[in-house]
Amino acid sequence: MLETKMSNNSLYDIDIEKVVLASYIAEPSLFISSKLEAKAFFFVFHKELYQALVSLYDKDLPFETALIKKELGNKFNDKFFNDVTQHNTTINIDKYENILIEFNEKRLINAKFEELALKLRGLSIPEIKALLLQEAQNMFNVSDYDLFEMEPISEIQGEKTEYICEDWLPVPKKTVSMIVANGGVGKSWIIIQLALRHLIKNPNEKVFAWLSEDPKGLSKFRANLICNDILDDDINKFSNFMVTGSEWETFHIIEENGSLNSKLELMKAKLKDYSVILLDPLIGFYGGNENSNSQARKFMQQFTRWAARENKTILFIHHADKLGKGSRGASAIVDAVRLVYEIDIIENDNEQRKFKIGKDNYGVSDLLGTKEFERIVFPSSKNQKKKRSSKGRGRR
Structure with missing residues (x-):
C-alpha cells in the first residue's frame, strides 16, 4: 500500500515556532503585521500562547510575562514558556511566518490524504478517479488557509482619501x-x-x-x-x-x-x-x-x-x-x-x-x-x- 502520510519533520518545526513567538514577545511591533493565525502553530501550547498574544494586543496591553500568564490561566506552562522566551529571536519575521504558513498548508493536505484513504476503500477505479478529481477541485476552489482576505463590498466601510x-x-x-x-x-x-x-x-x-x-x-x-x-x-x-x-x-x-x-x-x-x-x-x-x-x-x-x-x-x-x-x-x-x-x-x-x-x-x-x-x-x-x-x- 502506498504511504500517503507525509513524514512528521515535513509537517512542522517546533524551533521555528519558538523563534516566531519569542520575537513577538521581545519586539511586539513585529506582531502588528503578523500574517499568522493560531492554527499556523503545530504545538498546542504555541497555539494557545499565540492566541494569548492576540488577546493582549486587542486589549492594548504589553506582552509581559505576568499578563501572558494571567491570560493563559491554567493553560500556562512554565517550562514551555521559558523554552520560548529563552530562544533566539529574529527581525526577519516574514521569512519564518511564511515557513509556518507552508507547514500548516501541508498539514491540511496531509489530513485530506488520510481522509481520502478511508473513502477509497471498496470503490471501483472509475469511482476512485471521480472522487480524486472532485477532491482536487475542492482543494483548489476552497482554500483552508486564506492567501488574502475577501469582504463583500456592501459591508466595507467607505472612506475618502485623507x-x-x-x-x-x-x-x-x-x-x-x-x-x-x-x-x-x-x-x-x-x-x-x-x-x-x-x-x-x-x-x-x-x-x-x-x-x-x-x-x-x-x-x-x-x-x-x-x-x-x-x-x-x-x-x-x-x-x-x-x-x-x-x-x-x-x-x-x-x-x-x-x-x-x-x-x-x-x-x-x-x-x-x-x-x-x-x-x-x-x-x-x-x-x-x-x-x-x-x-x-x-x-x-x-x-x-x-x-x-x-x-x-x-x-x-x-x-x-x-x-x-x-x-x-x-x-x-x-x-x-x-x-x-x-x-x-x-x-x-x-x-x-x-x-x-x-x-x-x-x-x-x-x-x-x-x-x-x-x-x-x-x-x-x-x-x-x-x-x-x-x-x-x-x-x-
Whole structure:
C-alpha cells in the first residue's frame, strides 16, 4: 500500500515556532503585521500562547510575562514558556511566518490524504478517479488557509482619501509618494517645511526625516529660518520632529544582488510611533540595479505594504533623470507611488519654486484646482525678519 502520510519533520518545526513567538514577545511591533493565525502553530501550547498574544494586543496591553500568564490561566506552562522566551529571536519575521504558513498548508493536505484513504476503500477505479478529481477541485476552489482576505463590498466601510498639509502641499496618508527634482532645487527645504506645517496642525503626531545628504546641524539651521521667516513659529515647539543626517550612513533595503536587508524590520520597529516618514534621497536606501524593474518593485513593495498596514505616510525624495523630465531609474519606482511632485526653479525668483503634479492617483489636482502651482520654499533673501505668506500663489 502506498504511504500517503507525509513524514512528521515535513509537517512542522517546533524551533521555528519558538523563534516566531519569542520575537513577538521581545519586539511586539513585529506582531502588528503578523500574517499568522493560531492554527499556523503545530504545538498546542504555541497555539494557545499565540492566541494569548492576540488577546493582549486587542486589549492594548504589553506582552509581559505576568499578563501572558494571567491570560493563559491554567493553560500556562512554565517550562514551555521559558523554552520560548529563552530562544533566539529574529527581525526577519516574514521569512519564518511564511515557513509556518507552508507547514500548516501541508498539514491540511496531509489530513485530506488520510481522509481520502478511508473513502477509497471498496470503490471501483472509475469511482476512485471521480472522487480524486472532485477532491482536487475542492482543494483548489476552497482554500483552508486564506492567501488574502475577501469582504463583500456592501459591508466595507467607505472612506475618502485623507492628506497631510492639505492646504499647502497635499500628500495622501497611508501610502507612498515622491518628490522629484534636480540637485539644488531645494528638496530638503521643502520636506522640512512640510514636516513643520504638518506638526503645527497635528501637534500630537510624530514625524521622522532622514536627510542623509546634509548634516543635522544644517537641517536645524534651515528649520529655524523657515520657522522665523515663513511660518512665524518657534522651532523649540517641534520636539516631535526627529531628524537623522549625514552623520549616519544609510543602509540598502535591497542589496546589489536583489536580496532584502533585514534591517528594514529594525527600522520599522524604531519608527512604529511615527505617522509621517520622509526619506532623502530614495537612492540612499536602494542598493539594487537602478534600472531593474523587478528589484525596484520589490523595494517599493516593502514601503507600500508598511504604509498600508501601519498607517504611515511615506514620502521619498528622488533625483530627476539627466534631462530633468522625470524620475531616474526603473519605471517601477513611479508605478508604485500614488503621487509624484516634480519641482523646478522659477527664473529670477530666489524664494519660490514651481510644482507640477506628475502622477496623481488620489485627486490632488482636483483638491488644489490645478496641476501646476508655486510655493514659497526659501526665506526672504531681502528681509528674513519679514514674515511671508504661508501659501504662495497658485497657478493654473
